[in-house]
Amino acid sequence: MKKGKQFGETVEGYNIPVLNEREIRASAGILYFFMFLAWMLVIFNENYFLIKFVNTVFLTDFIIRVMISPRYSPSLIIGRLIVSNQTPEYVGAAQKKFAWTIGLVLATIIFLLLVVMNSTSFITGIICQICLIFLFFEAVFGICLGCKFYPMFHKEKTQHCPGEICDLKAKQEIQKTSLLQIGVVIGSFAYVIAAAILFNNSFSAKPADLWIIMKSVLSL
Numbered sequence: 270m271k272k273g274k275q276f277g278e279t280v281e282g283y284n285i286p287v288l289n290e291r292e293i294r295a296s297a298g299i300l301y302f303f304m305f306l307a308w309m310l311v312i313f314n315e316n317y318f319l320i321k322f323v324n325t326v327f328l329t330d331f332i333i334r335v336m337i338s339p340r341y342s343p344s345l346i347i348g349r350l351i352v353s354n355q356t357p358e359y360v361g362a363a364q365k366k367f368a369w370t371i372g373l374v375l376a377t378i379i380f381l382l383l384v385v386m387n388s389t390s391f392i393t394g395i396i397c398q399i400c401l402i403f404l405f406f407e408a409v410f411g412i413c414l415g416c417k418f419y420p421m422f423h424k425e426k427t428q429h430c431p432g433e434i435c436d437l438k439a440k441q442e443i444q445k446t447s448l449l450q451i452g453v454v455i456g457s458f459a460y461v462i463a464a465a466i467l468f469n470n471s472f473s474a475k476p477a478d479l480w481i482i483m484k485s486v487l488s489l
Contacts, residue, residue: 277339277362283429287359288339290411290431295348298408300327304401320397321384327400328376334369360413361429367422368403368415375400 277286304327307320334342339362375396382393406412411431419427427435465472 276366286362288362290358290360291352291355292348294408295351296344297404301404301408324379328380331373335373360431364416364419364427367419368413371415
């Protein structure tokens, strides 16, 4: 394979082209932040400027990643600068390209419906949520959801997954979860629900100006 046509980087010790998972996660976090902010503006202010702008940038970034090269993707370059002092974590480039192709398709659909046609529907909303979920899992958990579909369309075994999850192995003791810990999680959910119900009026009340409260207290 010619280097100019190769997707991913050649790294000594790896028999396939790879990418740095750390900069990919950083890039996903950047994109998630702006997309989430844009989505909040749509929900609370019905302001569509930022969501259209972010989608256009998102689409352009993924076109560069998939059709030109990941090394020229603006968000990946920024991610590389942010994590440049961290030891690289190499992952297979093939499954990342497949996942990014899914992202490119989703971003294209949103661009056509929201930007070109200037329309809104449940279709746009669902696709935006899917993109947010994909970015969130990548940035926070290091889980590439799009990569999960790679084996369905390719016969070759997926190699060099984040955290080496491609290779089945026994969990270490520190990775195991006890029944007590599961109970704590369930109890936490119950606590959150109970707090939302019991303190609904207090949580819903609009906060007063701190200085007005202080003046009232001092005047007593």
